[in-house]
Amino acid sequence: MTRRQSLSWLPILVTALFAALLLSLWAGSLSLSLTELFATLCGHPTSPTHAAIVLKIRLPRALLAALVGAALGASGGAFQAVLRNPLADPYILGVSGGAALGAVAALTLGCSSPLLLPAAAFVGACGALFLVYWVAQAHRGSPHTLILSGVMVGSLASALLLFLLWMSPADPVRTAVFWLAGNLNMVDPDWLPWAALWIGCAFVGLWRQSRALDLFTQGEEVAADLGLNVGASRLLLFATAGALTAAAVAMAGLVGFVGLTVPHVVRMIWGPSHRHLLPASALLGAAFLMAADALSRTLLAPAEIPVGVVTALLGAPFFLYLLRKREGGQ
Amino acid sequence: MIAVENLHFAYDNEPVLRGIDLEVKRGEILAILGPNGCGKSTLLRLLRGVLTPAEGRVLWQGRDAVRLGRKAMARLAAVVPQSMQAPFPYPVREMVAMGRYAHQSGFLGSTSADRKAVEKALAVTDILHLGKRPVTDLSGGELQRVLLARALAQETPVLLLDEATSHLDLDHRLEIAELLVRLNREQGTTVVQVSHDLDLAAETSHRILLLAADGTPTALGSPTEVFTPSNLRQVFRVEVKVESNPYTGAPRAYPVRRGNAWQQKPPRIHLFCGGGSGGELLRRLHLAGGEITVGPLNRGDYDQVLASVFELETALEEPFCPISAATLQTARGLCRQAEALVVAPTVWGPGNLASLELAREALSRRIPVLLVDPSAERDYTGGRAWEMLQAIHAAGGRVVPDTEAVLDLLKDKPWESNDR
Numbered sequence: 001m002t003r004r005q006s007l008s009w010l011p012i013l014v015t016a017l018f019a020a021l022l023l024s025l026w027a028g029s030l031s032l033s034l035t036e037l038f039a040t041l042c043g044h045p046t047s048p049t050h051a052a053i054v055l056k057i058r059l060p061r062a063l064l065a066a067l068v069g070a071a072l073g074a075s076g077g078a079f080q081a082v083l084r085n086p087l088a089d090p091y092i093l094g095v096s097g098g099a100a101l102g103a104v105a106a107l108t109l110g111c112s113s114p115l116l117l118p119a120a121a122f123v124g125a126c127g128a129l130f131l132v133y134w135v136a137q138a139h140r141g142s143p144h145t146l147i148l149s150g151v152m153v154g155s156l157a158s159a160l161l162l163f164l165l166w167m168s169p170a171d172p173v174r175t176a177v178f179w180l181a182g183n184l185n186m187v188d189p190d191w192l193p194w195a196a197l198w199i200g201c202a203f204v205g206l207w208r209q210s211r212a213l214d215l216f217t218q219g220e221e222v223a224a225d226l227g228l229n230v231g232a233s234r235l236l237l238f239a240t241a242g243a244l245t246a247a248a249v250a251m252a253g254l255v256g257f258v259g260l261t262v263p264h265v266v267r268m269i270w271g272p273s274h275r276h277l278l279p280a281s282a283l284l285g286a287a288f289l290m291a292a293d294a295l296s297r298t299l300l301a302p303a304e305i306p307v308g309v310v311t312a313l314l315g316a317p318f319f320l321y322l323l324r325k326r327e328g329g330q
Numbered sequence: 331m332i333a334v335e336n337l338h339f340a341y342d343n344e345p346v347l348r349g350i351d352l353e354v355k356r357g358e359i360l361a362i363l364g365p366n367g368c369g370k371s372t373l374l375r376l377l378r379g380v381l382t383p384a385e386g387r388v389l390w391q392g393r394d395a396v397r398l399g400r401k402a403m404a405r406l407a408a409v410v411p412q413s414m415q416a417p418f419p420y421p422v423r424e425m426v427a428m429g430r431y432a433h434q435s436g437f438l439g440s441t442s443a444d445r446k447a448v449e450k451a452l453a454v455t456d457i458l459h460l461g462k463r464p465v466t467d468l469s470g471g472e473l474q475r476v477l478l479a480r481a482l483a484q485e486t487p488v489l490l491l492d493e494a495t496s497h498l499d500l501d502h503r504l505e506i507a508e509l510l511v512r513l514n515r516e517q518g519t520t521v522v523q524v525s526h527d528l529d530l531a532a533e534t535s536h537r538i539l540l541l542a543a544d545g546t547p548t549a550l551g552s553p554t555e556v557f558t559p560s561n562l563r564q565v566f567r568v569e570v571k572v573e574s575n576p577y578t579g580a581p582r583a584y585p586v587r588r589g590n591a592w593q594q595k596p597p598r599i600h601l602f603c604g605g606g607s608g609g610e611l612l613r614r615l616h617l618a619g620g621e622i623t624v625g626p627l628n629r630g631d632y633d634q635v636l637a638s639v640f641e642l643e644t645a646l647e648e649p650f651c652p653i654s655a656a657t658l659q660t661a662r663g664l665c666r667q668a669e670a671l672v673v674a675p676t677v678w679g680p681g682n683l684a685s686l687e688l689a690r691e692a693l694s695r696r697i698p699v700l701l702v703d704p705s706a707e708r709d710y711t712g713g714r715a716w717e718m719l720q721a722i723h724a725a726g727g728r729v730v731p732d733t734e735a736v737l738d739l740l741k742d743k744p745w746e747s748n749d750r
Contacts, residue, residue: 084417214428217418222411224380226484227404227432271464272418 009270013283017066020287020294024062025054027294029302060189065293065307066286067192068184068248069258071199073285074278075244076259077266078206081213081274082237083133085146086264087322090125090245091256093150097157098128099242099249100179104161108168114194121246128153129242182255182308184293195251202243203282209237210274217272255308257315258285264322331356331391331488331520332377338385339372339545346372347545350386356487359514359521361531363556364541364548365566370524371412373541374492377522378407404432408481410494413474419464422476426451429483451482454509456502470497478506482513489513491523495530503527507534532557533580540565557581567734596620597740600665602685603674606632610733611674611702616640618737623664626653626685633674652681661685665692672736673727675703678715686718690725699727700736 026037030053036046037054045051072090079088079095090096102124103117111117132153136146158180165176177183187195212233215223220230248255262285266277289307292314296305332354339347346369354360362370375381377388379395388395390406398406408429429451430444452458455475460468465476474497481489489510495503511534513519525531531538532553540549540556542565549556562570562583569586598621601608608624612633615622625645627634637644645661647653653661665671671692676682693699699722709716723729730736 081418086417211428211431211434214420214424215431217420218428219414221380222409222414224400225378225404225409225411226428226480227401229400267419271424272420273424 006270006273006276009266009276009280009283013280013287016287017283017290020290021062021066024065024290024294025058027298028053028058029297056189060192061184061293062290063192064187064195064251065184065290067195067199068252068255069262069285069287069289070203070282071244071248071285072255072258073262073281073283073288074203074206075241075248076285077263077274077277077281078213078237078241078244079259080263081272082216082234082241083146084217084219087147087260087319088150089257089260089319090241090248091154091254091258092147092260092319094128094132094153094155094157095125095150095242095245096249096254096256097154097161098131099125099246100254101157101161101164102127102246103250104164104179108164114188114191115198118195118198118243118247118250121250122243124157125242125246125249126239128157129238133238177306179253180308181306182253182311183306184252185304187251191251195247198247199244202240202247203278206237206240206244207275207278209233209240210278212237213274213278214272253306253308255289255311257311257319258289260322261315261318262288264318332395332522333389333392334377334386335389336386337373337376337383337388339369339376339381340384341372345545347376347541350539350547352539352547352550354488354520354522356520357514357518358536359510359523359534361535361538362522362524362541363526363528363531363538363565365543368541368543368565369545370541371492374409374490374522374524378409378490379403401432404484404486406486407488407490408484408486410478410481410489410491412493413470413497414477416465416468416473419466421462421464422457422468423448423452423461425465425476426479426483429480432484447483447485451479454482455479456505471499471502474498475502475506487518488520488522491521491525493524493526496526503530510534528557528562529575529580529582532582533575533578554581557583563734569734597669597743598623598667599670599672599740600624600668601672601674602676602682602689603627603633604631604676604682607676608633608674609636611672611736612636612640612642614733614737615672616642620740623668625664626657626661626682628681653684658684658688662688662691665689665697666695668692668697670740671697671699673699673701673704673719673722675705675708677708677710679710683711683715683718686715686722689722689727690718693722693725693727700739701727701729702733702736703731704729 026032026034032050036050039046040050040054076089079090079093080086099121103121106117106120132150135149139145161179162176212228215226215228224230263277263281266280266284270276270280292310293307296307296310299305334350334352337347337350350373362373364370372381376383377395379398382396390398427440427448430440430447434444452461455478457472457475457479460472465473468476474494478494495506498506507530510521514521535553537551538553538556539547540561542548548565549561557572559570559572570583571586572581572583574580575582596619599615600623601611603611603624604627609632612622623643624637626647627644628647628649628651630649634644643664645657645664647657665688671689673689689699701719701723704719706716728739730739
C-alpha cells in the first residue's frame, strides 16, 4: 500500500517528460501544426524539411536538454543532502564554474573528444568542490558560509575562464556566452550517446547511495552512529554528484538553478527519501530543461536566448524566496 | 562488555576527562551523572569511538572502539541523542527505518526483518499513530521518542542515551524509564545513560558513575553508595539531604534551600574583601538574602563593582588611594551595625591592613568574626597582617575553609549565642 503511494511520482513525471519532449519538438522558429508533428514522428513526414528539422535538429537538442536537466536535478538533490543545506546547487556551489573552467582549459590545450571533455570538467568540478568544502568546514553549522564560499569560487572560476577565452584565437565573446550563460546548440549530435553513457553511469552510482544520502540529512555524527563511514561516503558522493555536474556542464555550459529548484519541488510533493527523490529529480529536471529550452527558442523567435538565462530567471527568485523563508524561520 | 581503561581526554589542551576506569557489565544499566560541562557526553563519544582518547583506551569485547568500524559499532550500540534539528521532512516511519542501515546490504529494498523491527520500535515507543507524519511537524517530545525508536530499530545489545529524556513530559519520561528497565530485564540490553535527572537515574540504574566538574571520577557504585550528601555536595556544590523514596526504596536527593536558612529576620553582615577575593562570598550571601555591607574598597575594584551591582552599602575610597581616615570611619560605622564580620581570603598589603584592625575591634565587642581560608602566603606586609590574623584567631575569630562553611556557620546564628 505504502509502496504504491510512494511511487506516485513515476507516472506523473514520465507524462511530464513526454509532454516537455513534444513541446520541445514542436516549438521553434519554424511553426508546425501538431498533426504535422505527429505525422513526422510516426515516420510519414509531411515534408522533408519538417523531417530534417524535427528529427535532425530538434530531437537531438531535446535529448541533450533532457540529459543535462536530469544530471543537474539529481546532483542538486545529492548536494543538498550531503551538505545538509537546502540552498545547495551545483551552480551556486561553484561546482559548475569549476567544471566549465576544466572543460575550457582542455579545449585550450586542444582536446575536444566526447570522453576527455567531461573528464576535464570533472577534474575542475572536484577542485572547486573541495575548495568550497574546505573553506566552509571551518564554520560548521553555518549554511550561509557554504553558499558564500561557493559563489566566490564560482566567480573565481568564471574569471579564469574568461581569461583563457580572451587568450584564445577563436571568437571569445561567442564562446564566453556559450560557457557562462549555458546553451544547448553547440554540441555535435554524435556526442549524445557518450553523454548518455557518462550521465547514466554516474546517476546509477549516485542512486545506489540513496541510503547514505538519507543518513547524511541527519547530521554527520548521527550518520556515523547509524553505521555510516562518513568520510569515505562523502568522498564517493562528491565524486558521483560532481561527475553528473561535470557532464552537464561539458555539454551545455553553465545552466544554473535547475539543481536548486527541481529537488525542492520533488521533496515538497513526494517527500525527501532519496531512493525516490533522485530518479524523480532526474525526470523533473529533464522535463524542466526541455521546457525551458523550448521557451528560450520561442520567446524572441527567430532569435534564441541562452537557456541558462531562462533557468536563472525562473530559479533565482526561488532561491531568494528560500533564503527569505530560512531567515524568517530562525 | 565495555572496558574503559585509564581514559584521558582533552579539547585543545583543555583536559575534559581525567583517568576514567570503568567496566560496563553485560546486562547492566549504568548512569553517568555530573554537573554541566563535566564531560559526560564526551565520555559517551569516547565509548562509541567517535573521539580518540588522549590516553587510555575503550575496549568492546576486547576490540578497540576507535578501530572497530562504524558499521560494526552500529550493530553493537545504538545512540539516542539529546535532540536534533530536522531540516528534511522525512515521515516518522522512514526516519525510524534509518536505524536499519547497519543491517542492510542491498541498495533499495528492505527485508521483512527490517520492517518487523521498525514496527516494533514504533509500537513500544507509542508513536505508531505518527508513522506517516513528517518529523518536521512533531513536538520536541514526539521527536525524542522517534529518536529512541530509531535506536531500538537498530536492535543492538547496548543502548547509549545522551540526556535522551530531558525534553519529555513526566509520563513519557517514566514510560521510557520503564521501557529501558524492561528491555534490560527481558532482552538483557545493556544501557549506559548520561542524565541530569538524579532521581530517575537512581530509580532505574544498577550503578552510577559520578563525575566532578573537572572530569575526575568521584564515585562509582550502586545508587545508595554514590548518593551520599558528601559526594553530591562535592560534585554539585549544593547541600542535599538523601532519603529513600518511600515507594521504591531508591535514594533521593533533596536540595536544602539556602534561601530559607535565615529563620526570622535576615542578618546584617559586613564583608572585608578586595581584588575579587570576595566575589563568590558576595554573590552567595546576597542570594541567601542577608543584608550585606562591604568596605573599605577602592572604586573600580572588582569586588566594588560587584557590590555596586547588588546595590550593597559600601565604604568607598578613590581608585588606587590608600584608605583615608574618613573612609575608615565609614567602614567602622558599618561594622558597628553588623551582626557578624566575614574576612575574605584577600591579599593583604599596607593599603588594607586597617581592615584587620576593625575586625579586632569588632571581636572585642563580641561580634563574631569569620576568617575564610587565611594564609601567610597572601601577606605582603612583611608578616604584620599574618600576625594580626593569628591574633584575631586567638581572640575567638573562627577560621573556615570556604564560602559553603561560612553559610553553614551563619545559619547557626553565632551572634545570638555570643550575646548570652
